[in-house]
Amino acid sequence: MEGNELKKKNKLLWYLIPIVLVIALLVAGFFLLFNNKKEEKEEKKPNLQDDYYESINYGSINYPFIDAQRNVTTNLMMLIKSIESDTTFTNENYINFIELYDDKEGREQAGIEALKPYFEEIDNASNLDEFTDIMLKVDYDLGVTSLLNWELGPNLYDTSQSLIIFEPVLLEDFKTFTLVDGMPSGLEFFTSEEYSKYKETFVKARIEFLKLYGYDEEKATQVSNDINEFAKVLQDKSISINELHGNITKYFKLYSKSDIDNTFHNLPIDKFLSKYNISDNDRFAVIDEGHLIELDNYYTEEHLPVMKEILKVLILERVASINSNSEYLKVFADCYASLTGEAVNGVQISTFYEQMILKPKLMGSYLNIKYDEKFFTEVEKLEIVELINKVKDQYKEVINSSTWMSDSTKQEAIKKLDNMKVNVGFVQRKEYPVDAKLIKKDEGGTLLGNYILLNQDESSKIALKINDVYYPEVSHFMVNAYYNQTDNSINFPSSFREMYRDITDKYEIYGYAGAVVAHEISHAFDSNGSLYDEHGNLNNWWTDEDKAKYDELKQAIIDYYSNYEVLGLKVNGEHTVPENIADLGGVKTILSIMESENATKEDYIKFFEAYAKLWNQKVNKAELEIAILSDNHSPNKVRTNAVLSSMDKFYEVYDIKESDKMYVAKDKRVSLW
């Protein structure tokens, strides 16, 4: 669920966007909100020379991200309440929609009635043409992209342009069921041994949805098996996320309309374009051509029965719970609990959705502006801007002192820093106000019916949006920060300030916020970011020789992290390398600032301790397993210990000796800079 409802056309944003464009600090979402503070096991406090993270956080019940998120959510709820009771607030669509939303009984009664015509039309489709019509109608009206999977996104080679990107179909919607807003794990995940464990849970949820729809157990199981068969055909033809990561120029291909016509013969692209009023002259791209060609081969009359069921399942999974009917929510909650061992109930999911997604989405930028007015002072904003500028300046020194980079590549890297945009707090982008008039309850409106109106309204604007610059949609109310590759910008939503609300010491602030700022800046030079130039376009600015050295360092970082494990689970060094590069570069840069400020040993201790506290979080093994498979960040403990074990200063400050577990031989320590 998590935003699928109103985040129209964003369904597969997570396939491309979070990986390639927005490199956030952590996997946000439900893990953060539902991470109940867990009982600390009564183990002996380790020496900080052996396990710095556990030692510093021993017995601590301060979890900065969770605590900050809780405060932000509380602030947000208060603000929404005060806006709703303000008589000058006259957003009629909002009032009408929320009235229906608040009518929990009415929602239960209405059920999925508004979806019935879609299901009927799917059932009645007797040939491929008729199926295509209903498939595109579902796409346009419900925001459920299915067998023709597409996205409005940036042209990675010229990010001042938007285009339509045709993308792989991922039926195993990991995000839908885990409610984790991170990257998917791609082929390596779906074919991994670990996945077979989860697969059972996903399949069970799918069967439950089909039963709610009206199939008996046998039919639901049969349909689910057919869908698995289909998924397998595509899976075998797909590239892995790591492969995509490392070779984005190979897999992100620009297409003209005639390229499309020459490559795809069955997929109904012409019908899709005319449905959305997109012209042949507009721009297109294809990700993972091999997968799409396989899909094109599949899209035939022969497979009509399975394709019909696939479409139904996707509607059930992604839209049926918009009414928050308790029975549909229960499937989500059970699935989440089975995956993570954390009991979550439908009410929690529904409340999260309402507070963090639905209401903010309906209020639009109005709410973001009000939030910043109330909870983010000009002084706080200036302080963050100042901190960012300080880190940016020092980063130039760090790059200049690099021993392996040639002068010409250094100049290019510094150009990227000079051009980096700094966004702190809410930044107003071009908006497309809703033209649809939602229907009130007493005029016969239903929540789902109005949801369809909102989707249609958004669909009607795709043709306009192609002509604008694309910006990723990132929640203003998630405690996070991110680097956006496609415009070379570092972004700090005001909610991030909550992370260190009560911290006043300069060096502690470096540990909490400075390291994060430097982490985000480092993303400009991680294994993905380094492929983009100062304007955010895919463009190689490296000499061959420097690139070869970079790849050597990157491999050393992959090997280094692959040696770490938490709760017996091995870190995937390859999967996490962009984030690890950013973590290492982040801490290194702050240490370099401190050196220039002649920091004392006590100052360094403050910084290191704050950095370890920043990451304090308790996760159980099941959650960690999912995180290792799906999150491109290393586990928090590793984000602390592995980074510090590679910093010479850390050895000096804490007198780390060869016999200590934090010790790593000097020639084995890693970092780009």
Ligand SMILES: [Zn+2]
């Ligand atoms: Zn990051």
